[in-house]
Amino acid sequence: MQAHFKPHAVEVERPDISRWEVSNVGAAPYVHEFKSQEIGADVLITSLVHGNEYTGAIVLSELLALLSSCKLVLHRGSLTAVFANVDGFARFDPTQPDASRFVDQDLNRVWSPALLAGSAQSSELARARAIRPYVERATHLLDLHSMHEPCEPLLITGLLPRNVAFAQSLGGVGQVVMDAGHKDGVRMRDFAGFGSEGGSKIALLLEAGQHWQRASVAAVQNVVIRFLLRAEIVTMQEVIDAGLQAWLAADRKPPAPVQVTHAVVARSMQFEFTQAFTGNEIIAKAGTVIAHDADQAITTPYDNCMLVMPSIRQLRPGVTTVRLGRRVAM
Numbered sequence: 001m002q003a004h005f006k007p008h009a010v011e012v013e014r015p016d017i018s019r020w021e022v023s024n025v026g027a028a029p030y031v032h033e034f035k036s037q038e039i040g041a042d043v044l045i046t047s048l049v050h051g052n053e054y055t056g057a058i059v060l061s062e063l064l065a066l067l068s069s070c071k072l073v074l075h076r077g078s079l080t081a082v083f084a085n086v087d088g089f090a091r092f093d094p095t096q097p098d099a100s101r102f103v104d105q106d107l108n109r110v111w112s113p114a115l116l117a118g119s120a121q122s123s124e125l126a127r128a129r130a131i132r133p134y135v136e137r138a139t140h141l142l143d144l145h146s147m148h149e150p151c152e153p154l155l156i157t158g159l160l161p162r163n164v165a166f167a168q169s170l171g172g173v174g175q176v177v178m179d180a181g182h183k184d185g186v187r188m189r190d191f192a193g194f195g196s197e198g199g200s201k202i203a204l205l206l207e208a209g210q211h212w213q214r215a216s217v218a219a220v221q222n223v224v225i226r227f228l229l230r231a232e233i234v235t236m237q238e239v240i241d242a243g244l245q246a247w248l249a250a251d252r253k254p255p256a257p258v259q260v261t262h263a264v265v266a267r268s269m270q271f272e273f274t275q276a277f278t279g280n281e282i283i284a285k286a287g288t289v290i291a292h293d294a295d296q297a298i299t300t301p302y303d304n305c306m307l308v309m310p311s312i313r314q315l316r317p318g319v320t321t322v323r324l325g326r327r328v329a330m
C-alpha cells in the first residue's frame with residue numbers, strides 16, 4: 001500500500017443537518033425554498049450529492065440559517081437548497097470516510113430521463129426522482145462537491161460555452177475545467193435543459209478542495225456568494241447586510257479554462273503515479289511518464305498537459321485515475 005492511501009485528516013466535523021429535514025414549503029425532505037416578490041433567476045444549490053462530501057452541506061446549512069431568520073433577503077428570484085444523498089451521508093464514519101459516498105449507486109450518474117422514468121430501483125434513484133422537479137425547474141444550478149486529494153478548487157462546466165463564460169465571470173474561484181462528463185452515467189449538471197445547446201440554463205459543479213479541510217469550506221462560501229451575486233438574486237448590499245462579506249475571497253483574474261481531453265482508466269491494481277500528484281500539475285513535455293499500470297507506462301499526450309484530479313484512492317480496474325487537459329483560448 002502506498003503512503004498516500006492513508007486517509008486524510010478530518011479537520012471539519014460532519015455537520016448536523018437534522019433541523020433541515022422538514023421542508024419549509026412542504027416539499028421533499030431536506031429541500032428548502034426561499035422566494036422574492038420580484039421575478040428573477042431560480043437558483044438551485046445542491047450539496048451531499050456524494051454523501052461523504054459535506055463541506056457544501058456546512059455552508060448550505062449556514063446560508064439556510066441566515067435566510068430562515070431573514071438576515072439574508074433575496075433581491076429577486078428564488079433559491080432552493082437541497083441536501084441530496086442524505087442516506088449516504090447518514091452512514092458517514094470518520095474511521096472510513098471514503099465509504100459513505102452513496103448507498104447503492106452514484107447519485108451523480110443517474111440523471112438520464114430514461115433511467116429516472118424506468119423501473120430500476122435504488123436508494124439513489126428514489127432520491128433523484130424525489131428531487132427531480134426542483135432540478136428541472138431551476139434556471140441556475142450550483143452543485144457542491146469536494147475532492148479526494150487537497151487541490152485548488154475547480155469549477156466543472158461541461159462543454160457548453162455559456163457555462164464556461166458564466167464560470168469565468170465569477171472571478172477568483174480557482175480553475176475552470178470543461179469536460180464531457182462520464183461514460184458511466186449522466187451527472188445532474190448535464191441533465192435535461194442544463195445540457196442542451198439551445199437553452200439558457202446555467203449549471204456548474206464545484207470541486208471545492210479536499211473533502212474535510214477547512215480551506216474547502218472557505219472555497220464553497222466564496223463560490224456560493226459569487227454565484228448568487230452573478231445570478232442577480234442578491235446584491236452586494238444584501239451580502240454586506242447579512243454579514244457575508246467575509247465569505248468572499250479576493251477578486252482574481254481567472255486563468256484560461258482547461259479542456260479535458262483524455263481520461264486515464266486503471267487496468268490493474270498495480271497502477272501507481274510516478275509522483276504524489278494532487279491535481280492541477282502542468283507537465284511540460286509530451287511523452288512524460290506520469291504513471292505505471294502494471295507493465296504499461298502512462299505518458300502525457302501533449303506539451304503543457306494538466307493533471308485533473310489524480311487519485312488512486314478508489315483504485316480498481318475500470319476506475320478513472322486522472323483526467324488530462326490543456327488550456328484553451330477564450
Ligand SMILES: [Zn+2]
Pocket residue numbers: 049050053145146
Ligand atoms: Zn462529488
